[in-house]
Amino acid sequence: MFAELGVGQMNLLHKYTYTREQRERFRDLRKLTHQGVGVQQVQRHREFQDNESKVVAYDLLTTPENYVTHFERYATSVVCIIGFGRRVSDVKDPLITEVLAFMQSAAEVAVIAKDFPRVMESFPWLSKVPNCLAPWAYGHGKATKSRHSRNDFFYTVAQEANQCVEENYSKFLFREAPKYNLHPQEISNLAANLLGAGADTSSSTLATAVLAMRAFPETLQPAWEELNRIVGKSRSPSLEDDLPYMRAFVKEVFRWRSVAVIGGTAHAPTQSDCWNGYFIPKGCWIQGNVWAIHHNEREFPDPDRFNPRRFLDTEDRRPFPGEKGYMTFGWGRRSCAGQYLAEQGTYLSVARLVWGFRVEPAIDEKTGEEIPVDIFAYTVKFTPRDETILQTIQREGERALDDLAKYERETKYTFGTFSK
Numbered sequence: 001m002f003a004e005l006g007v008g009q010m011n012l013l014h015k016y017t018y019t020r021e022q023r024e025r026f027r028d029l030r031k032l033t034h035q036g037v038g039v040q041q042v043q044r045h046r047e048f049q050d051n052e053s054k055v056v057a058y059d060l061l062t063t064p065e066n067y068v069t070h071f072e073r074y075a076t077s078v079v080c081i082i083g084f085g086r087r088v089s090d091v092k093d094p095l096i097t098e099v100l101a102f103m104q105s106a107a108e109v110a111v112i113a114k115d116f117p118r119v120m121e122s123f124p125w126l127s128k129v130p131n132c133l134a135p136w137a138y139g140h141g142k143a144t145k146s147r148h149s150r151n152d153f154f155y156t157v158a159q160e161a162n163q164c165v166e167e168n169y170s171k172f173l174f175r176e177a178p179k180y181n182l183h184p185q186e187i188s189n190l191a192a193n194l195l196g197a198g199a200d201t202s203s204s205t206l207a208t209a210v211l212a213m214r215a216f217p218e219t220l221q222p223a224w225e226e227l228n229r230i231v232g233k234s235r236s237p238s239l240e241d242d243l244p245y246m247r248a249f250v251k252e253v254f255r256w257r258s259v260a261v262i263g264g265t266a267h268a269p270t271q272s273d274c275w276n277g278y279f280i281p282k283g284c285w286i287q288g289n290v291w292a293i294h295h296n297e298r299e300f301p302d303p304d305r306f307n308p309r310r311f312l313d314t315e316d317r318r319p320f321p322g323e324k325g326y327m328t329f330g331w332g333r334r335s336c337a338g339q340y341l342a343e344q345g346t347y348l349s350v351a352r353l354v355w356g357f358r359v360e361p362a363i364d365e366k367t368g369e370e371i372p373v374d375i376f377a378y379t380v381k382f383t384p385r386d387e388t389i390l391q392t393i394q395r396e397g398e399r400a401l402d403d404l405a406k407y408e409r410e411t412k413y414t415f416g417t418f419s420k
């Protein structure tokens with residue numbers, strides 16, 4: 001749908017790959033994305049990702065009720081440091097409020113079968129109508145004047161980042177621009193994709209982990225036993241710790257409530273194929289039903305139960321075709337380019353949350369009763385597991401803020417600057 005809206009061909013996320021030229025360009029853009037967040041790069045991002053996650057634990061000590069906002073700040077900050085060499089320290093930073101609002105409205109347009117009818121799918125010509133006349137496009141289509149497009153915002157922020165001392169992905173893109181003949185809109189999109197694809201997805205996954213901790217408290221006991229034994233209380237867990245149960249716990253978070261329930265980008269075969277008696281014509285839109293795959297009783301019995309033991313050598317384990325045991329990040333040449341970054345950050349953050357806190361039922365101030373857990377609007381109470389842990393969170397949080405100070409920088413721009 002985004003390709004139809006006219007903003008797609010400059011962005012690998014929505015690009016058609018019907019012709020050889022389109023496929024070659026897609027490969028270039030994908031390669032450039034890997035050079036920012038691919039498996040080889042992820043190690044370089046580890047230190048500040050870990051520090052931002054320590055800041056989340058630190059912030060939870062003072063404003064635990066704002067845990068979703070802390071997760072959003074964390075996820076946005078990590079991709080902002082990568083993309084623009086600057087951190088997001090304030091939850092009111094426009095990069096959080098405006099970009100997440102934009103992503104929310106993008107989901108309104110893009111999530112198939114969310115509403116019916118999908119007007120632009122039923123009448124594709126509607127996607128060609130300029131935004132000012134097309135409320136159904138939620139502002140994602142063609143602007144009347146291209147200089148007012150959101151792309152100018154990210155291009156300008158990337159230019160700003162290109163001047164900054166710290167190495168960052170925007171600097172890399174400007175360096176590579178002549179070699180790949182990058183159009184400014186491609187630079188803008190490559191930088192923006194880190195935020196668009198990486199912020200909301202990562203923070204929602206952490207919110208899912210909290211829901212699991214609250215709704216299935218029995219799964220925390222084995223985690224605490226492992227963390228007490230291997231990590232102790234005077235430091236928080238790190239990637240070097242061997243924590244098999246914790247790893248299984250995070251895998252189960254990815255499986256249990258995967259962020260992209262029907263995959264992400266639509267895939268299409270480059271040639272017609274026959275599979276299991278089905279004819280799949282060339283160019284046909286294919287969407288992987290991640291929800292159904294992750295809730296198939298054959299691989300995941302009692303699928304709505306959060307159960308990390310599925311990923312351990314126990315009687316709850318079933319064979320699964322994928323090596324990792326889940327399909328949360330899609331597959332094939334369009335699979336999530338930020339998978340390793342997301343897995344690393346989710347592991348660090350969830351392990352630290354479980355190590356540091358009890359997640360208990362929130363109490364209704366009026367009635368004094370526990371607020372029951374509701375999967376759509378749940379609220380919880382975070383309490384540090386004990387005094388030594390509380391002090392460790394404080395010490396590590398303050399140290400992390402010192403280490404992150406080199407990324408403190410303001411931007412002069414907001415989305416609003418470009419829509420006046």
Ligand code: HEM
Binds near residue numbers: 205328
């Ligand atoms: C828990 C966090 C995340 C989840 C669950 C997730 C999931 C996904 C999924 C399902 C897709 C579509 C895959 C397909 O069509 O087969 C995707 C695409 C993508 N993701 Fe992620 N993602 C996450 C985090 C990130 C992060 C942190 C980044 C980068 C900073 C990122 C960058 C991308 C990009 C660039 C694409 C488009 C790839 C393409 O079309 O070639 N993602 N992601």
